[in-house]
Amino acid sequence: MAEDTPMPDADAAKEQTLMYGGDDDLDSKYPNRPANLHKTLPFHTLFNELFDPLLDTVKKSRPAGPRRKVGPSGHSNLSPHEAKRNIIERYIAQWRKEVGNDFYPAMRLMIPEKDRDRAMYGLKEKAIAKILIQVTKINKDSDDAKQMVNWKLPGQLHKASASTAGDFAGRCYEVLSKRPLRSEVGNMSIAEVNNTLDRLSQVGGEKEQIKIFERFYRRMNPEEMTWLIRIILRQMKIGATEKTILDIWHPDAEALFNISSNLRRVCWELYDPEVRLDGDDTGITLMQCFQPQLAAFQPKVGSFDKIVSKLKPTPEDDSFWIEEKLDGERMQLHMLEDSSAPGGTVFGFWSRKAKDYAYLYGKHFTGDEAGALTRFIKDAFHKNIRNIILDGEMITWDMETDHIVGFGTLKTAAISEKENTTGSNTGQRPLFRVFDCLYLNDTLLTPYTLRDRRAALEGAVKGVPRRIEIHPYHEAHSPTEVEPELRRVVENASEGLVLKNPRSMYKLNERNDDWVKVKPEYMSEFGEMIDCVVIGGYFGSGHRGGAHSSFLCGLIVNKKAKEGDSDYGKCISFFKVGGGFTREDYASIRGRTEGKWKDWDQRRPPSIIELGGHAENRQHERPDQWIHPADSVVLECKAASVESTDRFRLGQTLRFPRFKALRTDKSWDQGLSIDEFWEVKNTVETEHADKEKDFKIEQSRRKKARTTKKPLVVAGNDTVSTQYAGPESKLFDGLQIYIMTDQIHPMKKSKAELEALVKAHGAKIVQRDTSEKNLVVVADKRLVKVSSLEKRGITNIVKPIWIHDCIRQNEVDHGDIPYLLPFEPNRHMFYLLEAEQLAVEANLDDNGDPYARDILDVDEMRSILAGMPKESEKSFDDQEFMAQLEDHAHTMSHLKNYMFSKMKVAFAESCDDAEWNFRASLARNYIRFAGGDVAKSEDEDGITHLVVPNPDYVPKGRLKVTGLARPVGVEWVERCWEEGTRVDEERFQWG
Incomplete structure (x- = not known):
């Protein structure tokens, strides 16, 4: 420290020792880091002087319009953004004056979601x-x-x-x-x-x-x-983003955070706002995590013309790239040559949230730190590659089905592959799909176009099949090419596409229109499901060859036909579905239809199944095999919409169909019939026409409102005066209720009648969506103002029947304290925020029966009983149950009584040490209680761990120890039991 640099006082020196004293590397990493001269501010200053004022600014936000700046009196009419900046700048200035230049302790509490130095708490x-x-x-x-x-x-x-x-x-x-x-x-x-x-x-x-x-x-x-x-x-919501806070701290703070993901570095290297980063310091560097570019969300599924236009095509180059959107974890791979490292190479892996995954996927090609991926990719790079940074998606690949599986299996597959010492080529494994190259042989590639970066990627990475692969793309030139690709990936169980501009540069931590995600939007008009019977099957390819990978679904022609009638079981083709199935779904369908499939004979097609096409040759979407509907199963599917087609016999089909569930509770004749489909479709179209009519009426009312003065009905600012015959209860006391429309189901009531009813029960009536959290918005028709409120996505909208249910339930209970019913998803919710979906669904049991409301309606009771599952066809199979439990071991690994699952532990057969024998006896109980097996002798097959009394112990018989280089001491079992989780065996191994 320079002689003219002020020295910290005693309190500040003590604080800094407690905060940073345990890390000896800080001085070498940050030799010029700032030191505070005085003790940090009290914790309460953060919310008294920063968080609460920021939130007050949000609440007091003014509508857009002309504004005055700060006047001579010191009062201001600043915009909300300017007011927020002033609050943050004032707090930072106070810190510099009263504490010093080390703002990192405060910054990690202001934006804790960006603090990578502190581990996750594991607390929800x-x-x-x-x-x-x-x-x-x-x-x-x-x-x-x-x-x-x-x-x-x-x-x-x-x-x-x-x-x-x-x-x-x-x-x-x-x-x-x-x-x-x-x-x-x-x-x-x-x-x-x-x-x-x-x-x-x-x-x-x-x-x-x-x-x-x-x-x-x-x-x-x-x-x-x-x-x-x-x-x-890490849920602050203080009204200011991390981008705003970082920008106020230093003009280059956001740029440095984007290339480093390191809040400590941002605070310690940029503590002086006058010192700017050099150009070389603003680019990504090897072995330093950065914030990747992100894809923007699509505006709407049907507007492919608009999406493609945002990719900035030119007359000279109208191309854009279409990639499959992968269901995995965004990952960046860093690789550089290091002669001192095992295998001569060092790797780094980081997720989008800057979590370090090198411990899992590997730091080197060989040695103890070779992980689930690196030890298999020695031949992945061309020989002249010294260093490289790749951007891609880590996915789980199932070698048996030769297909991607869900993201939730990734960590389990990686751990399993890390322990794969035999090089087995079966099961599930992590696969790194690379779609961008950002750094190559000491050259930063982010300023280059995507097309140039792709050329560099293909010249640098050879790939290793099913380990590391270059993600393919389709070059397109017209918006009409998007939908066929979307159909293809949805049929193959993918979730969508990413469209990319090949002329674009790589922008760190940006979500712009150069990359756009496209997913099919699934319709809600038919509810959540369309249940149809399977009438045909199509064989897959690769590992799925010889088994059905997609199915033809049909509509029943006549449900009233009896067995023996000519049209009994007759169906017409409706749609083909291949997306959304898991391995278990395929197995379940196969088990229920085994031996009932027949090959399709083009010359003699089955009379009970009609395909699309001309009357002389109905062979469109011909399946490889067909099945009699009476022997088949019913699939629940969802889709984006219904569209006209000649490919299917109905003349209509589902757009982007996706499998949702196998309806084991429904027999084949409970699938959708032709008449039922047209009835549902007509209902949807009628409701759509009603919405259009309501829209026109609403527009007409608005025009009249501009020219006609109405008598004032508002008391105060937003409270309506409504006549009623005195208060009947205090059921809705404390609530503000905004009635937006008349009630139409299950009975009709006018808006005025509903307002009188809730006010009679203590509610305050309002005529706008206030920001108050005790507001309940009620609607039963999708008028324009209701649709507008839905699009804003700020509040739930409740059906009027909730009001009647609350009143009726309190009349039934005769309780002294009024009781408001919790919301029920289908019965009560006109519009439900996605974030509250699970909470509202939790108010019903698995059969749809509400916990808090009595069922007094016979039809509703019948509906609930009809939806209950039928008695199981087979008795409980304890062996099958245990096998299923093993399959889900990764979800139970946090439980103490499951931490030794899939382990078989042997103990030394003889020992003269009485104390060790006693400890070993306890350890055997720990193993058994925590889900593991204790071998009877050292020469049993499948032993994973051997517990020995000392380093000199010589295993007897034909001991086979897998997964460990050396036996472990009994201390390892004791430590695992004490901490409630499996700890690393390496510290407890002998030798």
Whole structure:
């Protein structure tokens, strides 16, 4: 430190030692890092002077229009964006003045989702709720405990404020504010909070987590605890993005974060706003994670012309590229030659969120750090490649079906492949599909066009089949080429396409129109399902050869026909579906139709199945095999729309059909018939016509409103005066209800009648969608204003029947305390926010029976009973159940009683050490309890671990130890049991 540099005071020096003293590499990595001269600010300054003012700015946002800047009196009429910048700039200036230039402790609490230095806490809302229940010592069956655990549920509004529904931190504040240990803000500094959060991210058990939360609870008031919970969940929503905060900190902060994903580096290298990055410092570098370019979302599935136009075609070059969108994890691969490394090469792998995956996929070609991928790709690069950075998608590939499988299997497949010491060519494995090359032999390629980068990629990477491959693309020149490609990938169980501009440069951390995602939008007019019977099958290719990979579905001609009638079981072709099936789905369909398929004879087609085409030759979409509908199964499918075609006998077919479920609860004759299809289609078209009519009426009303003055009906700002015969109850007391339309189902009631009804039960009537969280919006028709509110996606819309159900339920219960029913997805919700879908569905049991509402309608009861599954055709098979449990081992690995699953452990057969014998006896019990097997002797097959008393022990017999280089001591089993998870065996191996 220079002689003229001020020295930190004692408190600041102590804080910095606690925060950074354990990392000896910091001085070498950041030799010029700033040091604070004084102790960090109190934690409460973050929300008192930063978070709360930012949120107030959002609430007080003015409508767009002319604005005055700061006047002589100091008052301002700034835009919301300018006001936010002022708040952030003021806090940073205060920090520099009162603390120093090391802003990193505050920055990692302001944008915790970007802090890669702190490990994940492993805590979600319910886990935090259970910890707080123990910390505050409230009864787990109390209303407060239930409100925290069930924080998403909208019911019980008399016990928890409606404003906190869906806001976990807000719900915690309500509970904590009733039992605070401190009424004033605490004295924890920002450094202390960071140190304690570091420990929280490192502890493994609930007992240690509770101790840390107890410390926070003793030293923080409820508001501080609320913001702490938001920081832990990394769900700040303070009204300012990380881009804004970084830009205010330093003009080059966002650029440096994009190429490094390192918040610490941004704060320590750019602490002086006057010192700018050189041009060479703003590009990606080897072995340094960066923020990748992202694909923009499509505006609408049908507007392919508009999407393609955004890719900026020119008269000289109108081409664009079409790639299949992969269901995997975005991954960047860095490789550089290093003669000192095993195999002469070093690898780096990072996800889109900057998580380091080199431990899993490998750091070297050979040695202990060769992982699930690197040891198989020695021949993937051309010999003249010294270093390279690749951008792509890590997916799971099933070698048996020769097809991609779902993203959720990726980590399990990688761990399995990492332990594949035999080089087996079966099962599932990680496959890296590369679609871009950003750095090659010391040259940065991001300024080059995609076409040039692709040429460099193809010249540098040879690939290794089913390990690392260059992702193919289709060069197109017309928007009409998009839909056939989309159909193809959907039929092959893919989720969509990515369209790319080959003339574009690579833009870090941008989501622009140079890359656009295209997915089929599935229709909701037919509900969630179209159930049709399978009448034909098509064989696949490759590993799927010899088995059906897609199916022809048909519509039943006459459901009333009896067996023996000429048209019994007769069907006409409707659509072909091949996307959305899993291996288990194929197996289930095969098991139910085995031996019932017949080869299709083109000269003698079956009389009960009619295909599309001319009457003389109906052979369109001819299947390889057909099946009698009475021997077949019913598939539940979804689609984007219905369209006309001559390829199928109906003359109509589904656009982008996708398999959703096998309806084992339905017999073949419960599939959709021709008459039922036309009935549903006509209903959809009628509803669409009604919407158009409502739209025209609404437009007409708006025109009249411009020329006709109506009597004022608003009391105050937004409350309507409605006549009613005195209050009947306080059921809706505390709620603001916005009735948008008349009620049409199951009975008709006018908007005025509904308003009078809810006001009679204590509600406040409003005529606009306010920002209040106790607002309930009600509609039963999709008028223009309702559709507009749906598109904004800011609130749920409830059907009027919810009002009647609440009133009726309270009349049935005769309770002293009014009770609001939780929402039911189909019965109550006119429009449901996607984020609340699971919470609302949880209000029904598996059979669709609501937990909180009594079923008083006979027809509704019959409907629920009809939808219940039939009695199982076979008895419980415990062997099959255990096999299924093994298949899902990865989802249970966090359980203590499952951590030794799929392990077979042998113990030394004899030992003179009595203490070791006793410990070994306990260890055997630990193994058994945690799902493992204990071998009876050392020479059994399949032993994965051998526990020995000392390094000199010589295994007896024909011991086969797989997966370990050396036997382990009993300490390894004891440590696993103590920590509740499998720890690394290497530290406990002998030799």
